[in-house]
Amino acid sequence: MxxxxxxxxxxxxxxxxxxxxxxxxxxxxxxxxxxxxxxxxxxxxxxxxxxxxxxxxxxxxxxxxxxxxxxxxxxxxxxxxxxxxxxxxxxxxxxxxxxxxxxxxxxxxxxxxxxxxxxxxxxxxxNCSTIIMVMALKPIYDSVKIKRVVVSTYQAVSGAGKEAIDELTDQVEAVMEERPVKARVLPSASLDKHYQIAFNLIPHIDIFVDGDYTKEEMKMVNETHKILNDPSIGISATTVRVPVYRAHSESINLELDGPLSPPEAKELLAKFPGVIVQDNPAEMIYPMPLLASGHDEVFVGRIREDKSVKHGLNMWVVGDQIRKGxxxxxxxxxxxxxxxxxx
Missing domain, CATH: 3.40.50.720 (NAD(P)-binding Rossmann-like Domain)
Structure with missing residues (x-):
């Protein structure tokens, strides 16, 4: 070669x-x-x-x-x-x-x-969160067009760099040792104000832009439109930093153009390269960032019908944002x- x-x-x-x-x-x-x-x-x-x-x-x-x-x-x-x-x-x-x-x-x-x-x-x-999402969207989109996506992300601190990883460790140790917690990095090191991430969630990744969405949220919207070459898809994103070291998780709600049952969605996803379906509620099998870390694949589970809307589907998607992302x-x-x- x-x-x-x-x-x-x-x-x-x-x-x-x-x-x-x-x-x-x-x-x-x-x-x-x-x-x-x-x-x-x-x-x-x-x-x-x-x-x-x-x-x-x-x-x-x-x-x-x-x-x-x-x-x-x-x-x-x-x-x-x-x-x-x-x-x-x-x-x-x-x-x-x-x-x-x-x-x-x-x-x-x-x-x-x-x-x-x-x-x-x-x-x-x-963007890492976009890659993880479109890996799960693509096989469904090719089978039944997607009208609307509502996604909430649960993004690991490693997405903000080594300083954020160190900060999470330091803060956990401080809490456990009953010492004052210092916050210098998150939600962004470039901002004047910082929040504790240990035992907390921060609904703010990147800067705020028009409409009080963050730049990270708009990346998911605009990049998905470009990758799928379909600006007609309605997409709303909320991106959240969570006290996890590695691998991003996403709760994705879909409104489809036509019917697609959860078993059919599972079959489509299982056949798609780079995706692994982990979905057995009876055995408590579903994707988690701890298990996805270090793996190349994107993991999808909790695939279920959304009965609040016609042709609705919910799923939970996890991927290592440093590797596949x-x-x-x-x-x-x-x-x-x-x-x-x-x-």
Whole structure:
């Protein structure tokens, strides 16, 4: 198999580290590997497949002779992605910089792989909560069109970075030891006001925008419309940060265009690649973030009829937002391109 020169931007962060794990686990066909990060992280050593690599500072000329560039996300994408494309690289970007750009495909490989062919050097990875949701929506949408989606998310603190993980740990210890609880990170480190996340829920992810929705909530609306290529779907989202370390959960209510029974929905979901149905109420079997963490698949359960509306369906969806919600989705895009001879 042909091998490719690969660059990972943001190699020292959570998503960057996951990129590294995945290319090892999946035997990704790389020839040369370049690990890039900010000036602060440059010089660190990371071992990949038994070989030590020194992290380099990311610069515009870092992408010479690179064919595939995996960007972990962040504001630097807006600057460096076009530079990487100038050198001939295909950039798969995990930031929000290009997601709604009409010239940039927004891709979940199991859902809309055909969009990959439209790229002009940059392919956008959707928001983590959007990826997890559309994996569950797609097989149902293809069978019975969806009129309306109401989704509430229960998002792990790792979605806000290592600082949020550390804060949850520190706060739990403080509560148990009856010490004062300090809050410095959530709902967002960039805000002046912070709340305790330990033993609490915060219904606020990202900044508030028009109509008092948050940017995270509107990402789920706009990105789902783009991925499914159907702006007619009514979508309402509420995104909530919960005291869970890893894996996002979502309560999804659907209003469909026609009848679809819970057994039929289970059959459709079970056949869809990348989805595992865990749904046996009698045995108390259903998806949970603790069990989904570290797995590639999206798990769906609690599939049941919503009798308050004609053709209604409820389901509970859980996925590891660092793997399928971020790093794995990007690696799968690269693998698809390789297998389809698109790169």
């Amino acid at each position: 042909k091998k490719y020169n690969v660059a990972i931007l943001g190699a020292t962060g959570a998503v960057g580290r996951e990129f590294i794990k995945l290319i090892e686990e999946r035997n990704f066909p790389y020839n040369e590997l370049k690990l890039l990060a900010s000036e602060r992280s440059a010089g660190k050593e990371i071992e990949v497949a038994g070989k030590k690599y020194t992290v380099e500072e990311a610069r515009p000329d870092s992408f010479k002779e690179i064919q595939i560039a995996l960007f972990a996300g962040g504001s630097i994408s807006k600057t460096l992605a076009p530079e990487a494309v100038k050198f001939g690289a295909v950039v798969i970007d995990n930031s929000s910089a290009f997601r709604m750009d009409p010239e940039v495909p927004l891709v979940v490989p199991e859902v809309n792989p055909e969009a990959i062919k439209q790229h002009r050097g940059i392919i956008a990875n959707p 971020a790093a794995l989705n990007a690696v799968q895009i690269a693998e698809y391109m390789i297998h389809q001879n698109l790169i």
